[in-house]
Amino acid sequence: MKHFTKLVLGAALGAALAGATPAFADLKMGVAAEPYPPFTSKDASGKWVGWEIDFMNALCADIGEKCAVEEVAWDGIIPALQAKKFDAILSSMSITEERQKTIAFSNMYYNSLPVLIGPKGADKDISPAHLKGKNVGVQVSTIHAAYAKKYFEPAGAVIKTYETQDQVNADLAAGRLDYILADGVTLDDFLKSDQGGCCEQKGAVPYDEAIFGVGVGLGIRKEDTALQAKFNKGIADLAANGTFAKITEQWKLTGKLKLPGAK
Amino acid sequence: MHLFAAAVPLWTLLSWGDQGYGDELFWGACHTLEISIFGYALGLGLGLLGAVGKLSSAGLLAKGLNGYTTLFRALPEAILIMLLYYAGTDALNGLFALVGIGALQVSGMVAAIVVLGAVQGAYSTEVLRAAIMAVPKGQIEAAEALGMTRFLRFRRITLPAMLPNALPGLANLWLNITKDSALVSLVGFTELALATQQAAGVSKRYFVLYVTAQAIYLAISQTSIAGFGWAERRLRRGQRGPVAVP
Amino acid sequence: MRWEWLPDYLPALAEGLLITLEVLVVSVVAGFALAIPLALAQVKGGYLARKLAGAYCSYIRGTPLLMQLYLLYYGIGSLFPLIPGARENLMWLIRLDAIYYVILAFTLSFAGYEAEIMRGAFLSVPGGELEAAEAMGMSPGLVLRRIWFPSAFLKVLPTLTGEVIGQLKSTPLAFTVPVQDLMGVAHKVMQDTYRIYEPLLFVALVYLALTYVIVQAFGRLERLVPQRRSV
The missing domain is CATH 3.40.190.10 (Periplasmic binding protein-like II)
Structure with a gap:
């Protein structure tokens, strides 16, 4: 009984430390925690899959970052980005003037009607x-x-x-x-x-x-200009080396998506 | 009618592994229990500090604690959780920066625990305060007469004596937090409610999956009720039953 | 903090507040009415009625309201396509606005919680009072109406304030289905303005005010009822 308080405080502190991870380990991508096929959805084995997930993996490999998915509610995804819950929004978010008043975007990586x-x-x-x-x-x-x-x-x-x-x-x-x-x-x-x-x-x-707007981009905080430049370079690389076309082919979306670099 | 024919059978839908959602629901339930347990513990810690603070001071501290318990208990949990989730992360990041840990990111789970714990703390404060006040004064005075220090008195006398009084209230709070934990699904933390929603969204089997999830919640609450009943009987051992006043 | 959106949305917020109040009032009144038979079934009913009513209360009190609402709205909705010819014959049912599901879910929930309290209150009425009434030749229905229910109700009256406030605090969940209650409108503001704190704070303030009004109103109601307190 006398260890009651210690136990409680210790447990709470332990939980807090166990869950707090250093930011430099990963680039965290905010994904809306809902099925949005064929772009982002969780399959029955509990893994995130989709065109956009494949794009994320290719992009992160290209820019030399280790990326991880962070789930978040769609309706609070912009406030969560600003509250630094993750580093970028990867959730089929269109680049619009209205949103650009609040956050910045990478260049577009796809568009559809x-x-x-x-x-x-x-x-x-x-x-x-x-x-x-x-x-x-x-x-x-x-x-x-x-x-x-x-x-x-x-x-x-x-x-x-x-x-x-x-x-x-x-x-x-x-x-x-x-x-x-x-x-x-x-x-x-x-x-x-x-x-x-x-x-x-x-x-x-x-x-x-x-x-x-002008298509879908990665949403980032306005001050993260270095990350923006990195993303833009990565997107240009993937467009130049045919990765976009390849992923789009794999998901049988050829002709349905407008991709970067395509006229 | 084609839906009946095309739909996967129930046992496949709820099976373990890559075909079904049994494992997703199970891990969702584990997350629900995890954030509930740690949130509850955090709430108890806050509640204990709050109760002692309220009882042993009259000035600014007591006023502040009153404000905390009144406000947090008057506001709808859903709104409080959303507000704390977004604003609280900012605050925690600031706090970490302040103590020099620097660039720490608060994970969704920690945020969920802290938010639930903060809400729970307000209710725990009131339950524990009432329980402490119900400890007979004579017991504490006796301890004082024996020369026990304030802290020792609290640890050896007040705390064990008030626990049976507090238990029914604390049991209620535990049941509430397991249910309130579903509200963090609104901010995107994948516990049982959100895991169910995601599974339902993909498989389109909303009805079956929601019924299954509710069965899990019900199992948690019924087990808890039985557990707290057992604990109360144990703690009340040796306590005299109601004594008839002559 | 930026509040320039507030004037534009005030009319919508006021409408949302009315919907919230409608949900609250209807669910409390209907839920209380439903709680009486549920409590009586547990106190006086046969084996089956007792078990069923007890199981119902355990279910309502043991699962999150959010899940109950989802089951009612999306769960039942997902069954409509399975009914042959539903689109032709049951369109009125399918097109029932989400607000009715919200009211139903909240009513069922309030009934579950209140039945538990009413059960205790019914049990606490001294048996002698009921026997005396029976001995006077009153029918069971009349005993309930004239003696049993009134004294049980007086006993729960002080707890009713807390129960109603608890119910009020659940009402923001309505926004999780397509309903434009106060929280739903605030949610719309968040969507339109990309601001999250201000609309939430506004809703929080309105709820605080509502809580205050309810506490005052019930305090007045309690003072109106003469009670003999024997301590």
Whole structure:
């Protein structure tokens, strides 16, 4: 009994020291802790896999860093970066003017088109006016949520916001949503799944660069200019030596992604 | 109907290894227990300091402790955990820098433990304070008369005497922290709730996986209730039952 | 600290607050109503009723509310595509707004916690009072309505404040499903402005104010009820 206090304090201190790791050991990459196939998702063996994970490994090998995935909630990923929980955001985050007010980005490493999907049927009209009264699902804090807010909400669509993309997909399959606006490549993956059998692509929405930005980049803290330069050099290397094309081929995404260096 | 046909069987879904999510849920549950245990221990430590501080001072310290317990117990846990998770990491990094350890990064697990412990500490303070106050004054005065120092008195008399009083409250707090630990899934730490969500998101088997996860939570809480019941019976050994007042 | 977003979002935040209050009030009232039969089943029910009600309370009190809400909303949602013809015939059910799931989950939760308290209160009413009422020729229903429930209710009244505040503190979880409650709107602010502390702090302040109001209101209610305290 007399060791009670010591035990408690010792245990707490031990836990704190065991968990605190020196920052120089790894470059920590913040990945949203949710399935976002084919870019980042955890397979049934508990490993992170995907196009973006392969890109990360190639990039880190190129710039001579040892990288590790740090899981984080998507909606708090920018504050977590600023709170130094990790060194860079690797989570299909588009480079937009709005985000650049807060953080910096590397050059883009891929881009793909935002599309609208919905239940199978003849109705392919995706003009904002046609979506009046329809439920449109988007993931919180995304360029797609911003687009829906600017174009669909004023036209009378009901925007439903979710924490994760898989929840949006699940509610379209459940019939609670009429449309999803999200990245075309990840939605493609969903449409090919059993659950996505309900639905089909309706078309790409007109590209608004002010909202959608210029593609996906690694998000970094504004002061980390050395890291930014390193990343940019790595991305240029991977584009020059054909690594991007190779990874994209492996994930059967050739032609679906716009890659750095490609015209 | 194609969903029935295409879906993997339940035992594969929950199996151990590369095919199923049994191992992911298991490790998630381990993380839940880990952050709960360490968060609880940290909370108890804070609570003990807080209770003693509240009882033995009247000035600024007591006011500050009052503010801490009132505020932390009045705010929704979800909001508190999110606020502390982001702001607390900044503060911890600053603290590490201050004591000269320098470039340390706080891992998700430490952040989760510290956040849960800080919330828990406020509740523990109140439970322990009430338990200490319920220790008969005569016992402490007797120890004083025997010439025990303040610290010795606390360690030998107050602490063991108050523990049975505190146990029901502490048991409740333990049950609360195992449930509150699910809230750190909101900031992206992969314990049982988030491991389940991720598994459900990939496999699309939301219903089965959420039911399974709840069964695990229920097993944890029922085992704990049984354990605390046993501990209380042990601690109350030798204590007199309620005595009828003549 | 930057607060220039606040004026733009105040109307939405006010609407969110109304939804939060709606969830709180409906779930407390409905949950309490549900707690009475749950408690009675444990006190007076047969073997099966006692076990079932007890198991229900253990489940509610032994698992996180967040998981209960996920199971209700996403778990049930994932079953809809398995029902043949659901899209044609059950559209009203499928299209039920997420707010109803939130209210249901919170009601079921409050009932589980409150039933445990009501059970103790029912048991603590002296048997002699009930026997006397029976001897007067009152039917069991009348005994419950006139004697048993009122005295049990008076006993739980002081704990009700804490229970309601506990429930209030759970309401921010509504934002984890697509509901625009106070926390949901604050979440939207975080998404639009990339600021996290200010919206969270704002919500925290509103919750503190609500807690204060509830404590005051219940304090007044308690003083209105004459109680003979025998100590």
